Amino acid sequence: MTLKHLNLAVPDVAQTKAFFETYFGFRCDEVKGDNVIAILEDKNGFILSISNFTKTETPQYPKDFHVGFVQETPEQVMAIYQTMKADGIDVGKEPHAYSGRGTMSFYVTAPGNFLIEVLCII
Numbered sequence: 001m002t003l004k005h006l007n008l009a010v011p012d013v014a015q016t017k018a019f020f021e022t023y024f025g026f027r028c029d030e031v032k033g034d035n036v037i038a039i040l041e042d043k044n045g046f047i048l049s050i051s052n053f054t055k056t057e058t059p060q061y062p063k064d065f066h067v068g069f070v071q072e073t074p075e076q077v078m079a080i081y082q083t084m085k086a087d088g089i090d091v092g093k094e095p096h097a098y099s100g101r102g103t104m105s106f107y108v109t110a111p112g113n114f115l116i117e118v119l120c121i122i
Helices: 013-024 072-084
Strands: 005-009 026-034 037-041 047-051 068-072 096-098 103-111 114-121
Touching: 005 114, 013 026, 013 037, 013 072, 013 096, 013 103, 068 072, 068 103, 072 103
Parallel strands: 005 047, 068 114
Antiparallel strands: 026 037, 037 047, 096 103, 103 114
16 A cells, blocks of 8 residues: 555645645645645655635644655755755754664654654665
């Protein structure tokens, strides 16, 4: 089985859509309504929808909820980190290796107030 689709409920669809296009290479296939839902796709065919159907609720994710974006190399992880940092995004600690997990990563809070882990297997 392969996970190929995820919907994230967010307060501002346009802002979150732009974040994923800018930093993770998603392209927007369609926006429905007045930014009610945006359908994005990455180069591997993963479909990410960003939605706010009611426009009256602010979604709340559990404290430990996060989405991971696996990169091929440590250099790619560092490049995303540096780009976000240069753009004024609070990226926290510089990417580092987690010895017990065999990964190098950093965490950033995306528009919509959920965590993203940017990582590579080392």
